[in-house]
Amino acid sequence: MELCSITGLKGKISVPGDKSISHRCVMFGSIASGTTEIHNFLEGADCLATIRCFRTLGIDIEKNDDLVLIHGKGLHGLSAPDNILDVGNSGTTTRLMSGILAGQRFESKLSGDESLNSRPMKRIIEPLTQMGANISSILRNGCAPLYITPGRLHGIHYNSPVASAQVKSCILLAGLYADGKTSVTEPSLSRNHTELMLKEFGADVHTTHDIGSTKATASISPCKELYGQKITVPGDISSAAYFLAAGLIVPDSEIVIENVGINPTRAGILKVCEDMGGDISLLNERVEGGEKIADILVRTSKLHGTTIQGDIIPTLIDEIPVIAVMAAVAEGTTIIKDAAELKVKETDRIETICDNLKAMACNVTPTSDGMIITGGKLKGASIHTLLDHRIAMAFSIAALVAEGNTKILDSKCVDVSYPTFYDTFEELL
Ligand SMILES: O=C(O)C1=C[C@@H](OP(=O)(O)O)[C@@H](O)[C@H](O)C1
């Protein structure tokens, strides 16, 4: 994809359904009784991988234009797969499904692409093993492919060293199959879609917050049955983030992004935009299926640097590539800290962000848990996405304000979370 600088992005758009929520609808619908009806499901490669895996586990899933129907078979209705479960590029599919598979009476294997098979899985192997699960890394390197055989699960309390919704959700899902209560404490609250949605499906889930600390504990007790639901997936704030950034930094722009999920555990980017001097307003705020939703109005603004650290990080972790792009054209210096988790995403995102910003003539220094960026003028460059969808999209936004042309290599990788990304742009020209 070749891009150059533009001005005046104007219009009303909507972004595809939330990736985290789309995954969870399929998973919870598959182990619920009755049919789960999903509207605005994200047709990205990651969520399609989740559908493929549950079909391999014997679930009948119908899919047409705006509707996905999951014909759930109950908590114990999955059947043994006749093949290895192909999780593609998706960390969420791998880690959440492992929690479900650990509680089954059959064995299974999960494997993904090269990037996925190099991401850390010890973070789920350890707590699942404490619960009595039999799960191992086939190559003994702490990564997928994973091999899971039947085990008798018991409830545990787990103190997670990382604020990770994938780790928390994996343990809670295994907790559905345990013999008692299971709880997970995380250093600060990560996205809570699992807790909100499992409650809607009828599970006994609770969250408590330690007074005087950022720690949060989610707990679940085993239940007899989950019940199929009708769900409309809100627009993905992680996808809206690219248009929030474009609206702020492309001169003479005014964009409304409709139906965006603004769950506080996901909406850290809104606070950062505000802290940087961005003109953003929330319109039509409402709650659907336990999730907060709004339309977002964004106008071109003069941005300045800020510091992003601490417990806001899990609420914007996937948005850091595009936040870094905003910082690269803001006045002054932006410091991003406490974000070492970036190193274990689809790529080492500290490295991929910094290398590509440097290629665009930005003054950026990587650190062990983030980066320091001093804003200025960007120059067009060839962007090495290393097949990381968020790098492709973030640097497509950088291209819109850079001098000269920018080439996004392997831009097709946007299919992982936002196949229609470049079409949405056309609507704003
Ligand atoms: O639970 C989820 O849906 C996700 C959790 C986050 O990962 P971690 O739990 O590894 O932080 C996020 O980066 C990922 O895109 C989706």
Ligand SMILES: C=C(OP(=O)(O)O)C(=O)O
């Ligand atoms: C990290 C991401 O996803 P996952 O962990 O599900 O691969 C992402 O979408 O940025």
